[in-house]
Amino acid sequence: MKTIVVTGGTDGIGKGLGLYYLGRGDRVVAVGSNPDKGRRFLAEARAIGSGERAEYIQADLSLVAENRRVVAHIAESYPVVDALVLAARYYRSTRYETAEGIEHNFALFYLSRYLFSRGLADQMEAGERPVILDLAGPGGDLLAMNWDDLQFARDYRPDQIMMQCGKLSDLAGVGFTAEHPGSRIHYVLAHPGLTATGFTGDYNEADAALAAGMHDRGQSVDAAVAMLRRHLDNPDPEPLSAYMQHTKIDVGGEPFDPAAARRLADITETVLSGSGQPA
Template sequence: MTSIADQTIVITGATDGLGRALAHELAPLGPELVLHGRSEEKGQELLAELRAATGNERLSYERADFSSLAEIQSLADRLLSRPRIDVLVNNAGMGVELDRRESRDGLELTFQVDYLSTYILSCRLAPLLVDSAPARIVNVTSAGQAPIDFDDVMLRSGWSGGQAYCQAKLAQIMLTMDLADVLDGTGVTVNSLHPASYMPTKIVTHLFTPQSTVAEGVRNTARLVTDPEYARNSGLYVNRSQVARAHAQAHDEGARARLRRLSEELTGTPMPAVNADASPR
């Protein structure tokens, strides 16, 4: 296993909340951190803050607005130019929205930001992760999960902010299971977790009363990034610190196949494939 000080770790949604706190947790350990956000100003402030607090100079910032599929794809292009990536933490996301909004691409915004960004980055970066193996993908999801209505995924007929959030989070878990199968034997593990319930972050406090601390969420997320257990085990859904069973639809192979087809159709990005020697092409 590669020492964490020699790893390159990508964290999306790193300028606020859990992602920011995770960056502060990992930076003192010495890895190269590639931190993503949608505000250049906040990103540069974070880099300066981390350098001053930890002395780690192996830090960089990548700006991309996930309301644009083109910007997600451009971020993937830039990340693929790096010599290695050891860990991809798909943390960026929205909370429960009061009103329905669409992305620049005409898609329901929560589904795009919370799920399609995870799909694109995970699938596009899979070959580089395999070349860097042992490597990991960690998908930050939620215990709030709802089945996807494939007849109205974009919720044009009946809007519910809770449904939008919970179906996107379930979609992340479904993707986790599929990628774990595809990447089995490559040295890349793919796991998802619910880090903590109702942490006091901006995507929570506008609607809900916090119940957990950000520190708990960071502890549980960092475990999936660093613990040797998650270099061996893949395809798991972890609720805080315990392996759990996700919503039944995640275990429905037909539903996962429908989600794969929809994801490729919406993004133009196929699932990675592996050949007999377990190298994605």
């Protein structure tokens, strides 16, 4: 039985993957902020006879302190973590800063992924064939990095933020493999294609209409799960791989520049050291 941790595991693709692996006999720990969704996840797990192998952890992963609390709890509860699925997301039409003073997308889409992957690395090294599956949009141009204003304090543009989130994930993956030479962990960046999910977020009217259209055009969550599970079951042998749906992306190119990854890691450590305890 494998242990699979899913951030954003109570809705959309994260929940679909969680229920699939529960159905297959694995243990799944799903993290999300809305307790109603957590209760529904647990009820669905019970309905497929997997209730005793499902855990829900309620946490607001846009807060660094909450990430640290949950990572510590998981590390203490599970000496072996076989897979970590990074799927938490929340769309915001207008800029919002968390109580810790960090822009919400930067905190939830990026810092949470950074803290979970680094924080559970030891438990993952103990897994049989450990995988980190980061759901984003790999391979975009590094020009999407708003280096002078990563938290978009000056000119908040949700579309640009979304593109930057993809880059932050790419560079987090590059940084992870550089920081863990010889690691057994496979880091996979994957875009499953447009999928009809919860599209969790706080939308203005125009963005809500766009999201509704995307929902109508999206593939089913089951189709996304069918596409993604091979990365968890049988990851490519290299430490870092990236996929745009079924198409493999070269991670040796400019979008995955190691110098950019180091630059981001330095900035990240500075941000984290300013929010509670050091990383």
